[in-house]
Amino acid sequence: MPSIRQNAYSDVLPDFRNLGVIARVLLAVNAAALTAALFAARDLVQGADQFVQAATLLEPLLLACIVTLAAASPLLGRLAYWKGCAAVLAIVALLTAAAYAAVSAIAADASQDANLARMLALSAVVTALLLGYFRLLAKAYSPAHAEARLQALQARIRPHFLFNSLNTVLSLLRRDPKRAERALEDLADLFRTLMSEPRQFVRLADEIALLERYAALEQLRLGERLQISWELDAAPVDALLPPLVLQPLLENAVHHGVEPGTGPGAVLVRIERRGDRVLARIENPYIEEQQKRAGNRMALDNIRERLLLFFDAEARISTSSAGGIYRVEIELPYRVAARSTERTGT
Amino acid sequence: MSLRVFIVDDEEPARARLKELLEDIAAELPTSLVGEARHGLEALEQVPGSGAQVLLADIHMPGMGGLELARHLAGLEQPPAVVFVTAHDRHAVEAFELNAIDYLLKPVRAARLAAALKKAAVAVPDRAQLARAAQSAREYLSVVERNRIVLVPVRDIVFLRAEQKYVTVRTAAREHLIEEPLVALEREFAGRLVRIHRNCLVARAAVRGFERNPGDDEAQWLVVLEGVPDKLPVSRRQWPTVRELIAEKP
Numbered sequence: 001m002p003s004i005r006q007n008a009y010s011d012v013l014p015d016f017r018n019l020g021v022i023a024r025v026l027l028a029v030n031a032a033a034l035t036a037a038l039f040a041a042r043d044l045v046q047g048a049d050q051f052v053q054a055a056t057l058l059e060p061l062l063l064a065c066i067v068t069l070a071a072a073s074p075l076l077g078r079l080a081y082w083k084g085c086a087a088v089l090a091i092v093a094l095l096t097a098a099a100y101a102a103v104s105a106i107a108a109d110a111s112q113d114a115n116l117a118r119m120l121a122l123s124a125v126v127t128a129l130l131l132g133y134f135r136l137l138a139k140a141y142s143p144a145h146a147e148a149r150l151q152a153l154q155a156r157i158r159p160h161f162l163f164n165s166l167n168t169v170l171s172l173l174r175r176d177p178k179r180a181e182r183a184l185e186d187l188a189d190l191f192r193t194l195m196s197e198p199r200q201f202v203r204l205a206d207e208i209a210l211l212e213r214y215a216a217l218e219q220l221r222l223g224e225r226l227q228i229s230w231e232l233d234a235a236p237v238d239a240l241l242p243p244l245v246l247q248p249l250l251e252n253a254v255h256h257g258v259e260p261g262t263g264p265g266a267v268l269v270r271i272e273r274r275g276d277r278v279l280a281r282i283e284n285p286y287i288e289e290q291q292k293r294a295g296n297r298m299a300l301d302n303i304r305e306r307l308l309l310f311f312d313a314e315a316r317i318s319t320s321s322a323g324g325i326y327r328v329e330i331e332l333p334y335r336v337a338a339r340s341t342e343r344t345g346t
Numbered sequence: 347m348s349l350r351v352f353i354v355d356d357e358e359p360a361r362a363r364l365k366e367l368l369e370d371i372a373a374e375l376p377t378s379l380v381g382e383a384r385h386g387l388e389a390l391e392q393v394p395g396s397g398a399q400v401l402l403a404d405i406h407m408p409g410m411g412g413l414e415l416a417r418h419l420a421g422l423e424q425p426p427a428v429v430f431v432t433a434h435d436r437h438a439v440e441a442f443e444l445n446a447i448d449y450l451l452k453p454v455r456a457a458r459l460a461a462a463l464k465k466a467a468v469a470v471p472d473r474a475q476l477a478r479a480a481q482s483a484r485e486y487l488s489v490v491e492r493n494r495i496v497l498v499p500v501r502d503i504v505f506l507r508a509e510q511k512y513v514t515v516r517t518a519a520r521e522h523l524i525e526e527p528l529v530a531l532e533r534e535f536a537g538r539l540v541r542i543h544r545n546c547l548v549a550r551a552a553v554r555g556f557e558r559n560p561g562d563d564e565a566q567w568l569v570v571l572e573g574v575p576d577k578l579p580v581s582r583r584q585w586p587t588v589r590e591l592i593a594e595k596p
Contacts, residue, residue, distance in 0.1 A: 160406075163433035164357070167453040171363035221357050259356075262385055262408045 011081040013088070014134040016069040020312030021134070028130060029062055030055075061099040061123075065092055074338070085131050089124060096123040161251065162187075168221045183220055186213040193243055201310075203337070204271065204278070205237035210247050211269065218254050226258050231270035239278045240335045242310045246271075248299045249282045249328050257284025257326060278332045286326040300328070307332070348376035349467055352398035352426065354389040354415065356407045360452065364402055364431070364459075371460040386410025390418055390488075390495050398426040400466045402450075405432040413438070413480050418488035418495055420473040427466035428476075441479040483534045487515055489522045498522055500538065504552045504574050506531060508545040518573030540591050542569055542580045553592050556580070 014021045034051050041047035068091055069076070076084045100116045165187055172180035193202075193210055215228050250269060258265030268283040300319065307315035307330075316331040351368065355361045361382055368377050380396040383389035385407040393401065401419070403412035416428040430449040432438055442449045448462050448469075486497040502517040508528040515522040532539060532547055539547040543565070552572040559568045565579035569588070580588050 159434040163452050164360075167363060167433065168357070168359040170453050171359035171366070174366065175362070221359060223358055259406075260408050262356075262387075 011135055012138060013076055013079075013081065013084045013131075014138070015312075016066070016073040016076070018312050019314055022066055022070070023313070024134075025066060025130060026062070028133070029058070029126060032126060033058055057099065057103060061095060064095050064099070068095060088131060089127055092123050092127045093120055096120055158251070158255070164221055165217050168217070172220070179220070183217060186217050189213050190217075190247075193247075196243060200243070201240040201335075202243045203237065204235060204239040204241060207241060207243065207246050208232060208235065208237070208271070210244070211250055214247055214250060222254070222258065225261070225264050226254060226267070227264050228267045228269060231268065231272075234272035236273035236278055236334060238336045239273070239332070240337060241278070241332055242306055245303055245306065245330065245332075246280055246282070248303060249280075249330070252299050252328070253282050253284035253326075257287060260287050261285060273334055276334045278334050280330045280332075281327060283325050283327045286321045286324050303330075348378045349463060350380045350397055350399045351377045351463070352381045352383070352389070352393055352396055352401045353379065354383040354386065354401065354407070354412070355404040355431065356384050357404075360404065360431075364454065367454060367456050367459050370456045371463075375460050375463055377463065386412065386415035387497075389415055390497065393419060393426060394422055394493050394495060400463055401426040401428045403428055403430055405430055405435055405438050410485060413476070414484050414486070416471065417473065417476045417480065417484065418486065418497070420471045420476055421488055421490045421495065423490070423493065425471050427469045427471055429462045429466050437481055438479075441481065447475060447479055477530070483538075487522075487524055487526075489515075489524055496522070500535060503539070503549050504571050505546060505548040505576070505578060506539065507547075507578075516574060516576070540588055542578060542584050542588050544581060546578055548578065550591060 016022070033054055034047075037051035037054060038044070038047035041050055069088065072087075072091065076087055079087060096119050097116065100119055165183070169180050169183045169187070172183060190210065190213055193206075215226075219226055219228075246269075250267070253267045258267060265285050266283075268281070270279075270281045272279050300317065304317050307317060311333060314333045317328065319326070319328050321327065353361050353364050355364070365379065368379065371377075380398050381392050383392055386403075387409045389401070389403070390410070401416070403415055405412040412428070412430050412432075416430075419425045419428070428447075430438070430442065430447065431452060431454060432449060433452040439449060439451075441447075448465055450458055450462055484500060486499055487503070489496045489498065498515055498517060502519075503515060504518060505516050506528065507514045507516070512523040512525060513528055513531065515524055528545065528547065532541055535547075538549060538551070540550050540553075541547050548569060548571060554570045554572050557568045557570055557577060559566055559579060562579065563582075565581055567580045567585060568577040569580055570577055
């Protein structure tokens, strides 16, 4: 039965505070206004002229709508989807009426141009179209089949890792049963996360715990060859992020930077908060043939895609190599759980 | 008499596990462990003198993996039979099935290990078969000298020249003789070596330039190479290809 629950998908309003959403609204509305102006005009010059005229009314209204919706975003998010849409339409209509009132007060002769009914109808149609677009966009990324896509993206620990880890546990069973037990517990935790609900955010503290479990398993297998230094003192442990964003990067670092070397390989894991951004950096020794391999790129593309699904334009992932060090950096917006008071004890 | 086994794997727990399993099957199949190594290069030094009859070799190891190790060892007068051990490697497994080379999947079962060792004890490793199962070009060529294996890094090769039964491998430091067909070498190292003549391949990276070769109509150009004084003739037939390949050299 859980598969049915997993696939259940309900519409959600776009996040009006998201830069990607704001940029799309700005672009779409202005493009629509330009098209309308060109459509009504006789030639290009007149069209441009009309667009500029319309813009003096349109832009302030548009900005007011964006700011108001951004401010109301958390409240809107709590409403059921259709009620939320109605509320958005109401806000836009209200602001349109206010803009009309303001324009009529400033310039009496403009009233023939700015007919209230026409303005309300136009803004309602544009808003409804945009809401519809965002609904389709959200659907394209996250309905049942995209759910499966996320699941597939998430469940990507290398099969090698599973079998090597099981082999390691087998080798410990007789020599050191306690450590074998711990290793199995770590493995269980890793796979629990791998098979978890893919759309849920986790706390950074949980992802860090996962990194440590993974590192413990690899440490057993690779021994002194794996030397990880952790710089986590400034890590915002309450930040929210999609699960398994950092673990694949550490896995990559081990797989491409440490395993192919005969000597010890140093890996750095640093996570910190800078203002409203969360920065994570993972470094490993640079071994040229390795880093260019398809496996490495695939893992990076995978994370990039998931960050896009979760944060749109607000997350970044970049790689660089210098001085024999390969480095991956991730930047995420710093977000905490809405009811963080419940969690202050942890 | 017990079977002499050598284990090579870069992970200590994996070696420990194989040793445990060897003890477990000792009643059925007595074995003695003659050595252990952490990667292919270490194994190449130790295996020839160890008297190993069977080698249990991991495929993925730093420095040199199991497949290349097996190819070099196959040049020995009495090479050990090799049983490959791998965690999960679809391509390797497919290659082995095609070539009927024995392999074990990690985690290894005792019964499977015993069966593989029994089979390996009577098998003779076949260099050609190993070459067919290989997934990528070797990093080294090997020459057996007095039951020692001398490795020549492929990146050090300046040119290869076929002379009757042998191929001369020329590096900046010295010359070696190997017994492999030039055609097979050309295919294996296609990205690195260029054929300049019926009997000769040169490293693209080592080409410094060309000189006119007056008087010889069949080879009007000579190639000048980095690190060696030899100037080698480019055949008329190869000249257009050679010029193009060298021109696009990074």
